[in-house]
Amino acid sequence: MVRGTVVIEAEDLRRRFGEVVAVDGLSLEINAGEVFGLLGHNGAGKTTTIRLFNGVLPPDGGRVRVLGLDPVREGTLLRRRTGVLTEIPALDGRLTARENLAYYAALYGVPRSRVRRRVGKLLAKFGLSERADELAGNYSKGMQQRLALARALLHGPELLFLDEPTAGLDPVAAREVHALVQDLSQAEGRTVVLCTHNLLEAQRLCHRVAVLEHGRLVASGSPAELVRSLSRGLRVEIELSPEDREVVEALRGLPGILEVVKAHPGILEVKVASHLVLPEIARVVVGAGGSLFRLSPREPTLEEVYFALHGREEAG
Amino acid sequence: MNWRAIAAIARKDLRAVSRSKGVMFPLVLVPLVILGGLPALIASVTPLIPPEAMAGMERFMEKLPQALRAELSGLDVEQSLLVLALVYFLAPMYLVVPLMVASVIAADSFAGEMERKTLEALLHTPATDAELFLGKLLSAWIPALGVAAVGFLLYGFVADICTFRALGRLLFPNPLWALLVAWVAPAVAGFGLGTMVLVSARVRTFQEAYQLGGAVVLPLLLLVAGQVTGLLYLDLTVVALLGISLWVVDAALLWYGARTFRRGVLISRL
Numbered sequence: 001m002v003r004g005t006v007v008i009e010a011e012d013l014r015r016r017f018g019e020v021v022a023v024d025g026l027s028l029e030i031n032a033g034e035v036f037g038l039l040g041h042n043g044a045g046k047t048t049t050i051r052l053f054n055g056v057l058p059p060d061g062g063r064v065r066v067l068g069l070d071p072v073r074e075g076t077l078l079r080r081r082t083g084v085l086t087e088i089p090a091l092d093g094r095l096t097a098r099e100n101l102a103y104y105a106a107l108y109g110v111p112r113s114r115v116r117r118r119v120g121k122l123l124a125k126f127g128l129s130e131r132a133d134e135l136a137g138n139y140s141k142g143m144q145q146r147l148a149l150a151r152a153l154l155h156g157p158e159l160l161f162l163d164e165p166t167a168g169l170d171p172v173a174a175r176e177v178h179a180l181v182q183d184l185s186q187a188e189g190r191t192v193v194l195c196t197h198n199l200l201e202a203q204r205l206c207h208r209v210a211v212l213e214h215g216r217l218v219a220s221g222s223p224a225e226l227v228r229s230l231s232r233g234l235r236v237e238i239e240l241s242p243e244d245r246e247v248v249e250a251l252r253g254l255p256g257i258l259e260v261v262k263a264h265p266g267i268l269e270v271k272v273a274s275h276l277v278l279p280e281i282a283r284v285v286v287g288a289g290g291s292l293f294r295l296s297p298r299e300p301t302l303e304e305v306y307f308a309l310h311g312r313e314e315a316g
Numbered sequence: 317m318n319w320r321a322i323a324a325i326a327r328k329d330l331r332a333v334s335r336s337k338g339v340m341f342p343l344v345l346v347p348l349v350i351l352g353g354l355p356a357l358i359a360s361v362t363p364l365i366p367p368e369a370m371a372g373m374e375r376f377m378e379k380l381p382q383a384l385r386a387e388l389s390g391l392d393v394e395q396s397l398l399v400l401a402l403v404y405f406l407a408p409m410y411l412v413v414p415l416m417v418a419s420v421i422a423a424d425s426f427a428g429e430m431e432r433k434t435l436e437a438l439l440h441t442p443a444t445d446a447e448l449f450l451g452k453l454l455s456a457w458i459p460a461l462g463v464a465a466v467g468f469l470l471y472g473f474v475a476d477i478c479t480f481r482a483l484g485r486l487l488f489p490n491p492l493w494a495l496l497v498a499w500v501a502p503a504v505a506g507f508g509l510g511t512m513v514l515v516s517a518r519v520r521t522f523q524e525a526y527q528l529g530g531a532v533v534l535p536l537l538l539l540v541a542g543q544v545t546g547l548l549y550l551d552l553t554v555v556a557l558l559g560i561s562l563w564v565v566d567a568a569l570l571w572y573g574a575r576t577f578r579r580g581v582l583i584s585r586l
């Protein structure tokens with residue numbers, strides 16, 4: 001798949017369960033080769049969105065095309081080209097790891113003559129070869145997650161849906177999964193749709209994210225873009241000499257400064273409208289004869305953006 | 317139809333069941349008791365019935381349908397009892413075996429898959445709804461037929477060994493039981509299967525499905541009662557008709573079951 005091609009195109013997608021609107025007018029585009037995050041709290045509609053995208057659940061309204069196919073009418077064709085890591089690993093605990101993979105290899109139509117090698121290769125890649133003939137039910141959570149990820153890759157899918165791939169994993173196991181996801185995208189060029197409620201994970205792995213809230217898309221863009229466009233103002237720390245009281249007064253009057261957050265002798269923390277105010281601050285300090293030790297803008301994290309958005313949703 | 321996927325599903329369900337003690341225990345024990353223990357018990361107890369009691373038996377036999385009495389002509393009371401019990405009265409009990417095997421495996425395959433939460437990954441595969449359904453049906457139907465066939469061999473063997481001295485001839489095989497094994501047993505298995513598919517669509521666990529689905533044995537017990545009370549006599553025609561009606565019911569159950577077995581519906585129940 002050529003990078004930049006649109007892989008998923010959703011328009012006003014809707015799905016309700018009784019009174020609950022799980023997906024509410026979702027429109028988005030996901031491009032080939034990107035790691036796209038669906039970010040949201042529990043119940044935001046991430047899992048339902050994946051089910052709609054993969055043709056497992058029919059939508060109530062709207063339009064969606066995935067890999068150029070209609071997920072409802074051409075679900076079988078579509079699912080031959082997608083791989084899914086479900087929220088719960090959904091491995092059969094009464095089968096060994098190897099048997100679990102061989103079973104899905106048959107379901108995904110991996111040619112018979114290649115099943116053994118393919119399974120062996122994935123077990124090795126995911127560090128499970130040694131315990132490949134143990135029942136999957138006896139695996140640790142991290143191993144189950146890796147096995148489920150291996151299962152999603154058996155047929156070399158172009159598009160991967162990963163539903164909360166690190167939920168419930170310890171930090172070491174989570175980091176392993178992160179490395180694997182990065183490898184899938186960067187080295188193998190697969191498109192990845194990743195559901196998560198973990199902002200750091202989204203920031204670390206995703207090229208772009210869509211923030212979902214009660215099934216509605218409340219914001220989207222690259223993590224950096226989101227941070228910039230949604231944080232109302234940029235926080236800046238200005239370190240001066242403790243004697244520079246007039247400088248502080250001069251700065252308070254500067255039009256670009258939205259708010260003075262903290263003012264201690266020698267340290268001033270302000271909110272400014274944009275990066276463009278930074279040179280102006282430097283000029284004012286210098287012009288007033290002050291000594292500028294540090295002028296550091298602090299980019300808000302996605303987490304702060306997320307809570308800002310969440311607050312806005314709750315309020316609105 | 318992708319037969320490789322269907323076979324993979326059936327094989328996997330069977331393999332998983334064979335490793336589950338809770339499922340295997342009834343699957344082995346019940347056929348052994350019904351098809352091995354029961355004929356041996358009846359054959360060894362009948363000769364011990366005291367003569368006074370035999371008089372009562374004669375009166376009981378007089379109430380049997382004409383055609384059945386004709387079958388028994390020329391036999392003494394003890395011989396008649398053996399033939400009655402082993403060939404006729406136990407026939408419906410034999411059918412309990414394919415019914416139970418099919419129901420237990422289907423409960424594990426349909427309700428159990430939902431309970432263990434392994435269904436979601438399966439629904440995300442390219443297998444079509446029909447392929448998933450068929451694979452799961454076969455995983456229960458084929459072993460039911462296998463156990464029914466092997467079970468018949470066991471039953472016939474035990475019954476013949478235990479009664480040969482008293483009767484001077486072999487009771488099995490015979491046309492009635494050939495029809496029972498080849499025509500009715502598969503239909504009975506299908507009935508258990510179809511019922512379990514419908515039950516599984518309404519419950520959340522293997523246990524619930526198994527307990528509710530257990531009610532399918534009742535019609536068979538009615539057949540036993542019908543014969544013992546002399547209301548009914550399982551001759552070739554009745555058995556053939558029983559088979560036909562079961563196949564018709566099976567077709568209806570499975571047609572309806574297939575309509576409810578849609579991934580969009582199934583996934584919403586997870």
Ligand SMILES: Nc1ncnc2c1ncn2[C@@H]1O[C@H](COP(=O)(O)OP(=O)(O)O)[C@@H](O)[C@H]1O
Nearest residue numbers: 017020022041042043044045046047048584585
């Ligand atoms: N099958 C279902 N039946 C009823 N409600 C559902 C079903 N699936 C999802 N929901 C509801 O839809 C909303 C979104 O759920 P989900 O997509 O699972 O969210 P997420 O994956 O972001 O946690 C939730 O309120 C959930 O309770």
Ligand SMILES: [Mg+2]
Nearest residue numbers: 046047048087
């Ligand atoms: Mg979810």
